[in-house]
Amino acid sequence: MILLENISKIYNHSSVALKNVNLKVEPKEFVTLVGTSGSGKTTMLKLLTREEDPTEGKIFLDGIDITDLPRSQLHHVRRRLGTVFQDYKLLPAQTAYENVAFAMEAAGRTDEEIQEDVPQSLDLVGLSDKINNFPHQLSGGEKQRVAIARSLVNRPDVILADEPTGNLDPINTWEIIKLLQKINDLGTTIILATHDKEIINNIDKRVIVLEKGEIISDKANGKYLV
Amino acid sequence: MLFTNIKRVLRAGYLSFRRNGWLSTATITVMALVLFVMGNLIFIGALSQTALDAVEAKIDITMYFVPGASEDDILTIKEEITAVPAVAGVTYVSRDQALAEFRERHKENAMIVDALGELDDNPLEASLNIQAKNSSQYAAISEFLVNKNYPTVEKINYSENQKVIEKLGSMISTVRGAGALVALLLAFVAVLVAFNTIRLAIYTMREEIGIMRLVGATRWFIRGPFLVAGVIYGVIAAVVTTALFYPLSWGFAPYLAVVIPDFDIFQYYKGNIIEFFAIMLGAGLLLGVFSSGIAIRRYLEV
Known part of the structure; x- marks a missing residue:
């Protein structure tokens, strides 16, 4: 369970990214964060991974206050969160297999586990035939699938996806969304930040709307309304 | 792990x-x-x-002894100077050695060789060549030698070369x-x-x-x-x-x-x-x- 308590993020007095946000996400939920760019979606995800520190408030992950952890201990939290980004953030000098394996190596898993889980995870995202390709040899949709494989290979509790389809064409977009839904069906919490109306109206899950750093709507079966 | x-x-x-x-x-x-x-x-x-x-090795102090100085005397002084911590080494050049070196150096010059032949006695003096461990110590060593006031010492050539040695040292x-x-x-x-x-x-x-x-x-x-x-x-x-x-x-x-x-x-x-x-x-x-x-x-x- 994720709990945000009175979270504010202020860069400076003229730039307030989040204002007094309170939010609770239950396990196995699929939550979509909606809002125009600058509304605070990305900041909220960055606070969850502690890429940024909140100006005020606390964030709990299964009862642990992650805002209180020293930076040297953040890897414990990050191994329980999978992250997917608009720009994929793959390691360019490593193959698809190695990119996924890196997350497991970093988490201290054994070689046997890695040899078993990495191909499985790449198979789940439909990339079994490209495991030895480097990122520059893959299309945008394929890169994003590698990123998703990497995010789920450590069996995280939550996957955070920040505009994962932002650089993709409609067909690839749907492939990725379907993939995220499948992962959610298997029991992983998903928090998806997007401003794509089509996606929001079609997945029919909880939708939280952010505007200028504040939650202005939170509905169980939300639609994109303007 | x-x-x-x-x-x-x-x-x-x-x-x-x-x-x-x-x-x-x-x-x-x-x-x-x-x-x-x-x-x-x-x-x-x-x-x-x-x-x-x-x-640095070319710099030294030379002490010349009066013609009558006995070799024992000179060697005693040599021991004494060698014991000074700032001194790296002392070489004794006897009168005969000095003459031999002189002849060797000037063997091309007939006039000097002839002139030497005219003399009954060896005109050269015995000497001690003193080398310091560090070129900056020559002044102090020279002063030490002068103060000792050895009766058999005729002259110490440091003061003649003092300027050159000091300049070289600095x-x-x-x-x-x-x-x-x-x-x-x-x-x-x-x-x-x-x-x-x-x-x-x-x-x-x-x-x-x-x-x-x-x-x-x-x-x-x-x-x-x-x-x-x-x-x-x-x-x-x-x-x-x-x-x-x-x-x-x-x-x-x-x-x-x-x-x-x-x-x-x-x-x-x-x-x-x-x-x-x-x-x-x-x-x-x-x-x-x-x-x-x-x-x-x-x-x-x-």
Whole structure:
């Protein structure tokens, strides 16, 4: 369970990214964060991974206050969160297999586990035939699938996806969304930040709307309304 | 667990070294150049040491004895002076030796040889040649000898040459001091260049470092491979530089021998090759590992 308590993020007095946000996400939920760019979606995800520190408030992950952890201990939290980004953030000098394996190596898993889980995870995202390709040899949709494989290979509790389809064409977009839904069906919490109306109206899950750093709507079966 | 991590760090370091071929080559090239500058400083240091030693060895104080002084007397004084801590060595030149040397030096000059033949007696005096450990100590030694006021001593030639000796002494210490300063400055510049090159190499990978942190890697798990790559840079640069000096010192030796006959740079290089490589390796490793370690720090703060 994720709990945000009175979270504010202020860069400076003229730039307030989040204002007094309170939010609770239950396990196995699929939550979509909606809002125009600058509304605070990305900041909220960055606070969850502690890429940024909140100006005020606390964030709990299964009862642990992650805002209180020293930076040297953040890897414990990050191994329980999978992250997917608009720009994929793959390691360019490593193959698809190695990119996924890196997350497991970093988490201290054994070689046997890695040899078993990495191909499985790449198979789940439909990339079994490209495991030895480097990122520059893959299309945008394929890169994003590698990123998703990497995010789920450590069996995280939550996957955070920040505009994962932002650089993709409609067909690839749907492939990725379907993939995220499948992962959610298997029991992983998903928090998806997007401003794509089509996606929001079609997945029919909880939708939280952010505007200028504040939650202005939170509905169980939300639609994109303007 | 620890063993697995070390194995993974080593492999990742090697892989990143190999896959970032151009970056690795460029970094090694700069580091080899830096070590090359340092190697030259070592050679120049040894060379100027030899040259200065040669000049310094030519300075001495000579004490001349009255013709009637007995050899025992002179040898007693010799013992006494040898015991002074600032004195490096004392050489006794007897009257006969002095005459023989004089004849040898002037054997081409018929007039002098003839003139000597006219004399019944040996006109030359016995003497002690005194060398100081350090050229700046001659004044003090000379003063010490004058104060002793040996009855058999006729003259001490230091005061005659005092000006020249003092000038030479101060020149030698100035050259040493300035040389050390220039060497230090050059070494500092070289270290900065190496550090900046590695910093640049790591700067190009700052995003990857951030990604690794976000994926859940500990700082050491990320830092390790960079340190391994730093070790590889250092070792290769040291080997390349040491190897490079072999043909270079061989080629330069004849030219240098013209200027400073006492110094054979090729022999010096061959005689000290193990120490030389050890210094290059030590400097290379320190530069590679410390530069990497310092340069990566800020990018790990994610």
